[in-house]
Amino acid sequence: MDLNRWSGVIAEYRERLPVGPDTPIVTLLEGGTPLLEAPALSELVGRDVYLKLEGSNPTGSFKDRGMTLAVSKALEDGATAVACASTGNTSASAAAYAARAGIAAIVILPAGMVAGGKLAQAIVHGATIVPIDGSFDDALSLVLELTATHDAALVNSINPYRIDGQQTAAWEVMDVLGESPAVHALPVGNAGNITAYWKGYTAVEAAPQMWGFQAAGAAPIVHGAIVDDPETIATAIRIGNPASWDGATAARDASGGRIEVVTDEEILDTYRFLATAEGVFCEPASAAAVAGVLKHRDALPPGPVVCTLTGHGLKDPETAVTTGQLGEPVAPRLDAVLERLEL
Ligand SMILES: *Cc1c(COP(=O)(O)O)cnc(C)c1O
Numbered sequence: 437m438d439l440n441r442w443s444g445v446i447a448e449y450r451e452r453l454p455v456g457p458d459t460p461i462v463t464l465l466e467g468g469t470p471l472l473e474a475p476a477l478s479e480l481v482g483r484d485v486y487l488k489l490e491g492s493n494p495t496g497s498f499k500d501r502g503m504t505l506a507v508s509k510a511l512e513d514g515a516t517a518v519a520c521a522s523t524g525n526t527s528a529s530a531a532a533y534a535a536r537a538g539i540a541a542i543v544i545l546p547a548g549m550v551a552g553g554k555l556a557q558a559i560v561h562g563a564t565i566v567p568i569d570g571s572f573d574d575a576l577s578l579v580l581e582l583t584a585t586h587d588a589a590l591v592n593s594i595n596p597y598r599i600d601g602q603q604t605a606a607w608e609v610m611d612v613l614g615e616s617p618a619v620h621a622l623p624v625g626n627a628g629n630i631t632a633y634w635k636g637y638t639a640v641e642a643a644p645q646m647w648g649f650q651a652a653g654a655a656p657i658v659h660g661a662i663v664d665d666p667e668t669i670a671t672a673i674r675i676g677n678p679a680s681w682d683g684a685t686a687a688r689d690a691s692g693g694r695i696e697v698v699t700d701e702e703i704l705d706t707y708r709f710l711a712t713a714e715g716v717f718c719e720p721a722s723a724a725a726v727a728g729v730l731k732h733r734d735a736l737p738p739g740p741v742v743c744t745l746t747g748h749g750l751k752d753p754e755t756a757v758t759t760g761q762l763g764e765p766v767a768p769r770l771d772a773v774l775e776r777l778e779l
Contacts, residue, residue, distance in 0.1 A: 440465060442465060442468035444504060445504060445505075445601060445604040446461050446504055446505060446508065446601075447461065448467065448604070449604050452607070453505060453601070453604075454505075454509070455505070459509065459512045460511045460537075461504075462504060462507045462533055462536050462537045463504050463508075463536075464495070464532065464533065464536060465494065466494050466504050467493070467500075467608065468608065469605075469608070470487075470489045471486050471487070471488055471489075471613065472487045472489055473485075473486055474486060474487050474714050474743075476709075476713035476714055477713075477730075477743075480730065480733070481729060481733040481741070482736075483618070483736055483739070484741070485741045486609075486617075486741070486743070487710075487714070487743055487744075487745050488605060488608075488742055488743070489745055490605070490744055491718055491747050491749070494532065495525070495532045496525075496528070496747055496750065496751055497528070497719075497746055497747035498602065498629060498746050499525045499528070499530075501605060502593065502595075502599065502602040502632070503529040503601070505597040505598070505601035506518070506589075506591045506598050506601065507530070507533040507537050507539075509597045510537075510591070513589070515588070515589040516540065516587065517534075517539055517587065517588040518530055518533075518534050518588060518589045518590075519541070519582055519591065520543060520544070521543075521544045521572060521576040521579040522543055522544075522554075522558075522572070523545070523550065523554075523572050523672050523674060524545070524550040524551050524671065524672060524751070525554055525746075525751065526591070526593075527550075527558040527565070528554045528558055530563070530591050531543065531557060531558045531560075531561035531562065531563035532557065534561070534563070535562055540564065541558075541561070541564065542563070542564050542566070542579075542588055543564065543565045544566050544568060544582075545558075545565065545566075545567055546567070546568060546571050546575055547569055549571075549572070549671055550671065551671055551672075551719070551752035551754065552753055553750055553751040554751050554752075571666065571674075572676075573666075573676050573677045592626075593626055593628030593632075594680075598628060599683075600632075602628065602629055602636075603632050603635050603636030603639065604636065605632070605633060605744065606620075606632075606634075606636030606637045606642070607636055607639075610637075610640055613740060613742070615740070617644040617739065617740045617741060618645065618736070618740060619645045619736060619737065619742070620633060620644040620645070620646055620647065620742045620744070621649065621741065622647075622648060622649075622725045623648070623650075623670070623672070623721045623722060623724040623744075623746055624648035624650050624657060624678070624684055624695060625650075625672055625674070625721065626675050626678045626680055627679070627681055627683055627684035628679065628680045629746065630646055630683070630684045630687050630688075630695075631680045631683030631684060634686070638690075644742070645693040645737065646693035647694055647695075647696075647725075647728060647732070648684060648687070648688065648693070648694070648696075649695070649697070649698050649724045649725055649727065650673060650696075650724070651668030651669075651670050651673055651698065651700060651721075652697045653667035653668045653674075654667065654673060654675060655697045657678060657681060657685065658696060658697050663677070668700055668703075669700045669703065669755060670703055671720075671752070672720075672747060673721045673724060694732070696728055696731070698724050702727040702730075702731060703721075703723050703724050703727050704723070704755075704759060705727070706724075706727035706730060707720050707723035707755075707759075709726075716745065717749030717750065717756075718745040718746070718749050719746070719748060719755075720752060721746060722747050723745075725743045725745070725746075726743045726745075
């Protein structure tokens with residue numbers, strides 16, 4: 437019996453991806469993620485809403501879809517190391533796929549601004565990590581210089597293979613829904629993913645409106661200007677100068693969509709709503725897409741809505757724990773427990 441009926445995004449969509457018979461495929465069986473109906477959300481917005489659960493990927497975010505292709509192509513080209521700048525998930529994914537490929541991973545990240553789960557992954561998979569006293573945007577400039585002058589393949593989403601691999605999420609939506617969604621919503625950081633989804637949809641002649649959402653303190657595309665000190669609780673989209681800026685505006689304009697802001701408060705409210713009303717735990721950045729759909733529900737065209745939940749909630753346990761209050765422990769007696777329960 438073949439329990440692994442899913443064989444990873446490259447094998448599943450090989451004919452649409454830039455691989456040849458001799459490309460060594462580095463896969464952790466990424467992709468094939470659930471498209472989950474969201475009844476509570478559907479009720480609120482008056483449309484059928486589906487959640488694309490990208491936290492179900494091997495390292496817990498959508499980054500694996502592009503990383504399988506980027507690392508496979510790097511290996512095909514003879515690379516012995518990959519390098520990236522990261523707000524966290526890219527480094528977690530690069531570290532895992534490099535380990536799988538038997539090559540080195542170099543990670544440059546903004547010190548103190550990476551969620552605990554993501555940092556744990558990069559450490560455990562054996563990446564060489566250089567924290568810098570600077571922002572993600574500084575880290576990206578450094579890694580561009582590093583890979584231009586040293587023997588390491590760049591695996592940030594400026595690498596076109598990352599975008600190519602990430603298209604597979606749009607193809608899965610089409611395969612499962614059997615029709616184009618009316619709207620596809622997602623958070624926008626470096627804007628690689630919105631660029632990739634739009635490329636993927638157009639390749640199969642689908643045309644949902646692309647709705648992208650940035651955090652209010654990190655919204656360069658919405659305001660049309662670089663943000664020097666981006667600030668938001670949603671660390672995965674804390675980016676002031678997106679690498680795929682043009683891709684995002686092209687996706688918005690060609691699809692008749694929109695890119696708007698959501699506040700940290702709206703993000704956290706939605707994060708809790710998804711966890712308590714839908715049973716889905718995503719990271720704060722992921723909730724931005726759903727927060728945006730809720731905020732702009734009056735502008736939804738008829739037809740199904742898909743929201744990508746980009747990463748798993750366990751990536752960022754700090755946010756989860758600090759948004760709840762446990763209170764002081766009570767005595768280990770039933771009467772004390774009942775008192776706390778007000779029963
Ligand atoms: C990388 C990431 C984003 C942002 O994606 P971009 O392609 O940079 O726009 C959003 N959410 C999570 C969880 C991510 O890891």
